[in-house]
Structures are given as C-alpha cells and as structure tokens.
Amino acid sequence: MLSDVITQPASAKDASATAESPFYIPMTGPARPRTALKHDDTFIVLDSHGDLGLPGGASDGLFHADTRYLTRLQLRLEDVQPLLLGSNLRDDNSALTVDLTNPDIYQNGRLVLAKDLLHIVRTIFLWRGTAFQRIGLQNHGDAEASFQLTLDFDSDFADLFEVRGSTRPRRGSVSSRRLSPCDAGFDYLGLDDVTRSTLVHFDPAPKQLKAGRAVYQITLAPQQTASVFVSVSCNKPASQKPMPFFRSLLAHRREMRESTRGATTIETSNDIFNEVLCRSMADLNILTTETSQGRYPYAGIPWYSTTFGRDGLITALQMLWIDPRVARGVLRRLAAFQATSVDPLNDAAPGKILHEMRGGEMAALREVPFAQYYGSVDSTPLFVMLAGVYVQRTGDDATLKELWPAIEKGLGWIDGPGDPDRDGFVEYQRATDQGLQNQGWKDSYDAIFHADGKLAEGNIALAEVQGYVFAAKRLAAMCARRLGHADRADELEEQADKLASQFERWFWCEELGTYALALDGAKRPCKVRSSNAGQLLFTGIVRHDRARLVATDLMRPHFFSGWGIRTIACGEPRYNPMSYHDGSIWPHDNALITLGLACYGFKAAVENVFKGLFDAAAYMELRRLPELFCGFPRERRRGPTLYPVACAPQAWASATPFTLLEAALGIQFDADRHEIRLVNPRLPPFLSEVVLRDVRIGASSIDLRVRRHGEGVSMEVLRTDGRIQVSIVLAR
Incomplete structure (x- = not known):
C-alpha cells in the first residue's frame, strides 16, 4: 500500500531519504482518536464529540472521490464545547451516536445554565454522497432552558494528497454563498476545470445563517425535546434537497443488510471472538463499494479509500470461502482497468494490473501519478492467482471465459516487461522518480535491504512475488485445461516447475535457515529474516523439508512476539518494532502465513498465531484489528502497542479473522464435485x-x-x- 510512513528515530541519511520520498505521510504531533464512516466513494472522519476540524485532527473531513468537501463542522453551546458523555459506533457501522451534555454556562459572571441539564444526542451517518446529522436536544431540568446553539462549518476542497502533506504552488478558487434561509454552499473551480460543490442544508431554518455559521436560539420547557437536522451533500444541485433523515437512515440500513445476504455467517462458543467477527464483517461491508464491475473492497480509511489492486486481490482471496462474489467483482474491475500501453509516469505496461486509482484534482493534473497507477510488482500475479482459486471455489466457467484474455495478458507481462533481464524472476524498478520506490506490499522506502542495512538497489526480485508467480502459473494451467487449451496448460506447468527449481537455488540461504528477502539488481541476495518467507508457504513453491525450517524459525521469539509474527525478525539491522514495515505486526501478513502453515500441516503453529491475534483483537477498540501494530514482545497483563497512524478499518486486516479460521479448519472446496473438505x-x-x-x-x-x-x-x-x-x- 502506498504509505512511506516513518515514525522511528532516523539517522541523517535516513532522514534525507525520507524527505525525498514523494508520498511520505508526516507525523508531526499527537494523534487524537477518530471515528470513520464510509458509503461507496464518500467517507467522513470525526472526533469523539462528532466534530471535525479541531486541533489534532489532520485527517478530519468529509471526503468524496479523493477531495475534502467539508473541512470543519463544530457544535457549540453559548460558544463553549459541550461535555462528552459517550461516543458509540453502531455494531453494523451504519451510524455514529454521540451523547453530550452542557457544562456550567455563565453570562457576565452569573450562572445561567447549570451543568448536566441538557442531553444532546448527535446521530451521524453517510448515504449516497451526503452526510446526515440529527442533533437531538432535551431539557432534563425543572425550569425552562434558553440557550444559543451554533454550528460553524467550512470547506477547503483540498485534494487528499494535500491533506496527507503534499504542497502545491497553485490551487483553484473557493467561493461561499448563502442560498436560502436553510441552505449554504461552497464551490471550488479547480485547475482541472472541474467545479466541485458542497451544499449544507439545515432543518429547521436557523435564526441566523451565513457562509460558515448557523445560529439557533432554542428555548426548551422542562422535559421538552427538539431536533436540528443538518445534511452536507457533495456535488448535488441546490434544487435537489436530500431525503428526510429517518427515511434515509432506514434505507441505508436496509441496503447494508441486503449487501451481505448470501454470505456465510459464523457463530462460535467465544463471545469475544464473535464480536471480533461481527466487527470485521461490518468493516468489510462499509469498505466494499459498488462499482460498475461489481462490489470492490476499498483498502482502508482515511488514506486508502479507493481501488487498490493488491489490497482488493488479497482481501478477496481471504474472503473467498465466505463470499466468492467479492472475488468476482475484484477480478472484473481490475480486468477492466488492465494496462494497454507503456506510460512511464504511471508505471504502466501492457498486461499489468492496477495498483491504485484516484479521482482528485492532483491526479487529474498528473501532479501525482495515481489517476491510474500501475507501480505494483505483485498485483498482476495475484490477479492470475485469484482467478484460478475463484474458479476452483465456484466452478464459474462463464466468468473464467470472460477473464481469460486478461489472464493471458497478465501472463504476458509476467514473462515480458515484468522480467526485464529475462532471468526468470519478476522484478521491479520504478520508471520515474515520481513513482513508488518499492513496489511490493512492503512499499516504504526502507523496507528492502541487505544484511548490513544497506538499501537494495536496481531491479529487485522479491521472494514472495516469485511464489505468487509460481502459484499463478499452476492455477492458470488448470484454467487453461478447463477451457480446452491443453498445450498452453502443459507450457505453464513446465514454466512453474522451472521457476520453483531456480527459486530454490537463488533464494535459499543455508546460513539463515530461510529464504532471502529479495535479490537486488546485481542478483545479490538480501540475507534478512523476514515474514516474506512465511508468505511463500501458501503459494506452494517451498520444498517440504525447507518449509519445516521456515515454519520453525517464524515461531521463534525473534519473529513471534506473542501477538503475531513480525515483518522483520528482531536482531536484523533495520529492525524497529515501531516501524511501518521493519518489525511491526501486520494481521493480513500473519493470516497469509497461517494459510501456508496449514498447507504444509503445521497446525500447532497456526493455533499459536491464531491465538496471538485473537488476544490482540480483544484489547483493540471496537474489537477491530488495525492495519498494523507495533512488534514489541508480549508482556503479561498488558495489551499490544498500537501504531499511531494505522488505517482502521482496513480491508485485509478486517478479513484476517476469517482467514485464520479457514487455516485452522483447513477448509477446501471442489466445486466440480460439489464437495467441501x-x-x-x-x-x-x-x-x-x-x-x-x-x-x-x-x-x-x-x-x-x-x-x-x-x-x-x-x-x-x-x-x-x-x-x-x-x-x-x-x-x-
């Protein structure tokens, strides 16, 4: 995933390299807890009060198609912030409910409203490009309460990459206007000649409304209730008023229930694990977006709420046994956007599968290369691999026939541009300095290095990518036979066998007892103990005798923290348990490793990893596994250490509990025989x-x-x- 997040202390050399990384996400101050809601291409990030835009909330806002449409929304009583009673995300992620009350409010030194008399309930949800909010008010005092309620709001139409820290020499122009006693609007004419608009609608009409502020004067008798409704719409005409709050909320929840109908459901004897599973499914449901090719799991909130090739493919692979429709949507969408020409800025070449899509102004102007960016070395073999296991799972030959031309083009890229020196290994090197420096799943600038800590250079061949290619060719051979292409199937099987033999010669490190992290451009192995070797297991490329050595090493304390397997083993030169890719724990990485452990029969190791991640989830807020957490050793009576800017929810982390259960039970499908094993x-x-x-x-x-x-x-x-x-x- 495009990230380059670095928070550990860095040497001068590292700091210089970080500064040169074009898409580094800076971490300059303390991060406050935030809650995210999403529906299709719209998401919102708010604080625990239901406000957005306050200090400590750099990622706050209402975002649509990679642009921030609302920068600030802040509620005040007599110009002071209400007191927080509690903030709760509904179990199905459909709405955030915030309970507030009033502090002691003084005017001219006199107490005019004693604390805890007003109950204020903010209910917020997203649906069809609009953020809906109800502010419910009740006076629990024995006397009339009169007070001013103010809502301050603003918009900057910042591109998501600006919000992440990119600077721009020029921007378009923002204008604001009062449209009616109930409506205010903001418009932005971008440098891409696209007009983007935000419409803020109030019901009932406030006493005073101007661009940026709505003021209500409210008087409540004892026990009286009142409601203020606010909706913020992205790119909707002023004449198109949103549906009423309650009708929209019911329709939204009905759609959410319908979208999961037909998927396998799971109930266990452990109430906490049931909560983990329910949260994971709810998170996957909101991350999954309706597209013209089918439902697609967006990678994560806030920075990756878009189509990512690798993330969508791995998430679909993890969810295949529960709901293969996810895989079908992912495959069809990525086939539709498969590269057809060479474009160095986008790192595109014919047959290559997408890494990332963006719809913001900076992408449209090519200020960033991510409108359709192909800088991923593993998306293409993962695409072919997913197509094969999807067919095994479903027997869906109609979809296979539809996808076969894209599969063949992907295989063409693997054997062609994906192997520039024709040595039999798929490699990467960014086409321009604007692209991602590392193009595997560990894509931070310092993730691929040698035993002396020096960063790898040149065309880099990652270990796990060769495993993906091996599995892809094996599965493509199976698909070819189903379609009657026997000669092509034989050719692909021969290529897979040759790759496996060559891989063992070049990547096995006898002195480490495991596989090298990568080969650099000079074909020197990066002799580093990494979790990449663990991912090789589920691809089937590893010899059985060496699989046992890899599995044993992964369960030793230098890898297994007690919570999970680290990305880099303790003791390696760049190991840092607080880093993004050099010693942290990624749930999805562990999930794929457990699939491999199960394939080779190491079920005791599967149980250990499963229990570690379950125990970690039990400590997490909302029972939600985040994108990653720190790799510190487990201590008694203490939970895991969080990583400060991890995405949550994040698709492949949300899918992890289902994969762990799949590995433990050893679930296999044979669609042709209608058999589950x-x-x-x-x-x-x-x-x-x-x-x-x-x-x-x-x-x-x-x-x-x-x-x-x-x-x-x-x-x-x-x-x-x-x-x-x-x-x-x-x-x-």
Missing part, C-alpha cells in the same frame, strides 16, 4: 465450537457445526440444501 481441522483452545451457516457451492448450501475434542474435532451437518457433500480429511 476440512483438511486436518483443529480449533484453538479459546474455541470449543464453531457453527458455519449457509456455506455455498453454486446453488447448494450447508450448515455445519465443528466441535473441539482435544487436538481433534467432530463435525455435524445441521442442514443441507441441494447437492453437496462434506468430509474431514486427515493427511500427513
């Missing part, structure tokens, strides 16, 4: 029972109950509908 299933000690409902193969479905008995499990079929069979397979 649990291979060497085990449940961790904190789960005595798991119930899976509506597990689907084609038009058939089944409900299952799995119970733990020591290190073994029993399975009970609760319901079947259609032709389907299920079995437990015990294999060495």
